[in-house]
Amino acid sequence: MTTHTTRMLIIGSGPAGLSAAIYGARAGMQPIVVQGLQPGGQLTITTDVENYPGFRDVIQGPWLMQEMQAQAEHVGTRMMWDTITEVDIAGGSPFTAKGDSGDEYVGDVLVIATGAQAKWLGVPGEESLSGKGVSACATCDGFFYRGKKVAVIGGGNTAVEEALYLTNHSEDVTLIHRRGDLRAEKILQDRLFAHPRISVLWNKRVEEFLGDPLAGGLTGLRLADTETGEFSTFGCEGAFVAIGHAPATELFRGKLPMDESGYLLVKPGTPKTDVPGVFACGDVMDHTYRQAVTAAGTGCMAALDAERFLAEREFSKVAETAEA
Template identity: 80%
Template structure:
């Protein structure tokens, strides 16, 4: 067991955490990144990435995260492999306890633990991930230009995803297990008025049909929730849109969270309810959830963390200069 100290402790190693590390290292903050259960974040399970700025051709998600990590390490970031199991936010310094027993102390804390898409758990879903099954229309919708797609869900996320997909697909079908949507009425009005959208009510997805080695997804098998009858809906792509779960259990009762579990920040900033603690990326963003927006808020968190440290150091200097 060891104690690691830094001016900027970062929990999470997706685009938000690594961007914060890059900016923090360049500012002399000597950041430590504790990588967590999924080093690199959700992009490590994403294949084609076509919307991250700076790349003319499609790049692979795992490669992009390897490059971000290499850049962070090149400018002075320490990457440590551990999972945080407890946190003390009574600092600064802020203390995190790793599963290894190691202690991590930071004069500032940047939380970049992300959020995970909720999945159905139906057969074929995992096997066909990236081969016709996705949880992000903004990320992957372009690949289904001119093709048939389905969206599974009934809340705001599902309706927004379906409306977005009409930019690419001439035939968008929403599959919902109930006979009405939970989405906001204005979104429903837009959806029902769109000629490219069809709604299939009272159906649940029993399995995703296709072969990853033979062209990917071909159809979804659905079950009628009233009659139990099964049927197939042929499709080229299926978007699971039943929400996201932010990785904030560690901070429950210690930081202000909203009703969905996302960390509450001062609007337009990464500042949480505790001075010196900053949140960036999907853990505080339930609207956009894109790699580029996560990276942007990671930059903001690092800049604000550097200012926080500088202000504290200036205040200590002023106190020391006052005659006793």
Template identity: 75%
Template sequence: MSTTHTTRMLILGSGPAGLSAAIYGARAGMAPIVVQGMQPGGQLMTTTDVENYPGFRDVIQGPWLMEQMQAQAEHVGTRMLWDQIVSVDLSRRPFRLTGDGGDVYEGDVLVIATGAQAKWLGLDSEKLLQGKGVSACATCDGFFYRGKKVVVIGGGNTAVEEALYLTNHSQDVTLIHRRDSLRAERILQERLFAHPNITVLWNKTVDRFVGAGDPAVLVGLDLKDTLTGEISHIAADGGFVAIGHKPATELFKDHLELDADGYIRVETGSTRTAIPGVFACGDVMDKTYRQAVTAAGTGCMAALDAERFLAEADFEAQRERVDA
């Protein structure tokens, strides 16, 4: 038998954005329900060392941080439910989400915090060495490669920005691109080519990430020439895959306004979407920063925006009853 779950604040997604929204929403008396999806805890559940989240002097583990956030959210009154949402109805309030088992989730407001996933190359060796030298976020992990040799794979804005950022930590940065020209904006290309610590390898794809040691860590990459098929090797301590991100917005593409890259559009300076009462926070609406702390910040914003929306809606409803 299917069950209908109702709440004032319904949150989809349980990463830093969703759980921060839940903490603020619970403390405001909205008794939020968080529906966790395929990856409870978000991308931090696949991150090992975290050194840039405020409040912790020593390196912490991503999964531990998310466990603490969830425990805090539950402690102040959040209900955590696991389901895979397959359809949404945003045509009227309360908003309705339906899970793959038939359960229905209704909320007077909806906070979307489904996040985004980094695009990977899809190599077995890449998966094996993720968090052990292979990363998809230079801003998150570049600090761990101070004074070491690093490579960046990609040719768009993200790749060029990551390569430039890594020069803050490394004197030896190599950009690997499968074509003979970059797709990045011209001004970024000019900065890249002018930087003395960046080398570009053209017409190369990654054939294999090479690990060594026990446990294995990245020591280099085997590259394949896209023109000749020749295999070469480059030594590296860190490898950063920078071929873009994909926001988890499939459920909402026919319901909310998305930008050209699939991110949910929100009003500037807020988390409000085009539908009153629906809010978006975290990486599902932020393609610029994509950090745990910025996701948490927008989660706070979403909860405050939702609280104000409900207060105004309740006031209007009460006034209508009085007038009647």
């Protein structure tokens, strides 16, 4: 077992974690990034990225994350190929984390950037057609479906918000829900039902995504009526699965405050958790925006606040020594 020590320990290597690393390294904190099970985060399974600032043309998600990692390493970040299995934050700084490799990581500050994963239906065609007509983020991918017929699958706030957003690009949006009523807030339901471009298919369960990923992508959905059991086919060119996200916060259950969905709670307008020196950034604390650029922004905020935390602690130590 090897013990790795650093002033800034970062768990997670998506846009939030790598942005925190870039700013932390430039501040001389020599950060360590433990990459986790999915190095680079969700962007590594995202093909076309058209909304990240600074690029006129469509770029590839994996390429963007490779560039972020290269920049982080260039300014002094150490990347560790490991997965954290246990953390100890109860005693305050320094914080300790144990990796699946058996190694131990110790940081004066801890930045949590473990992200969140979209929940999927787990039906045939969903995985093979992902990025070829099937998506879990209308804000990310809706632009690619301008003028096309699209479907949104779900019945909560996220599904209704995605359907409303997609009307900016499509004149034919259908919300498909497996029940006969929505779980979304009433004000969102009112907006949905009043919108002329949105229709609703009730009591329908998606059984399969239809199409060929090598020849045009998604062509439709195979649906089952949840009341009669009858099957039908719904033709569309885009389908957005909007049944929620699962933040990767199991490591911190019982150790940090979370909301009912498992997202880490931070002080409003900051990445600060209830434990001094522990910061959360990116999708692990953001259930509203969930964009690469907002994740990167909160990663920057975490690094700046971490630098201030360490500077204030050093100042206090110097003051205490002078008084003694």
